[in-house]
Amino acid sequence: MKTKVIFRKFKNGDIIALFPEEVGVLHSYCCTCYEHVGQHGSADYTHIVHMTKLAVPEEYANLKNELESTPYFYDLDVKHKCTSAMWDTFLANRHSYLIA
Numbered sequence: 001m002k003t004k005v006i007f008r009k010f011k012n013g014d015i016i017a018l019f020p021e022e023v024g025v026l027h028s029y030c031c032t033c034y035e036h037v038g039q040h041g042s043a044d045y046t047h048i049v050h051m052t053k054l055a056v057p058e059e060y061a062n063l064k065n066e067l068e069s070t071p072y073f074y075d076l077d078v079k080h081k082c083t084s085a086m087w088d089t090f091l092a093n094r095h096s097y098l099i100a
């Protein structure tokens with residue numbers, strides 16, 4: 001199954017991968033994220049989107065390759081924005097997370 005990901009770029013050039021359907025590990029209102037430095041974490045999707053701009057393939061290629069390699073082996077489906085269907089999936093996953 002493919003994992004939806006959105007790559008964003010901070011003003012300083014750092015790239016962040018946002019997984020809009022995956023519940024964050026620290027806060028259930030956040031999605032999972034990944035960066036070269038710090039690696040996996042949680043991010044407030046809306047906050048990050050307002051602080052960043054959409055990254056282009058040349059900018060996120062290294063991070064994408066890292067996520068598709070050992071030890072992660074993600075099968076990534078790169079998206080440009082979070083859709084209502086992705087939001088619905090996040091909410092369903094969040095509900096399961098809160099009940100567990």
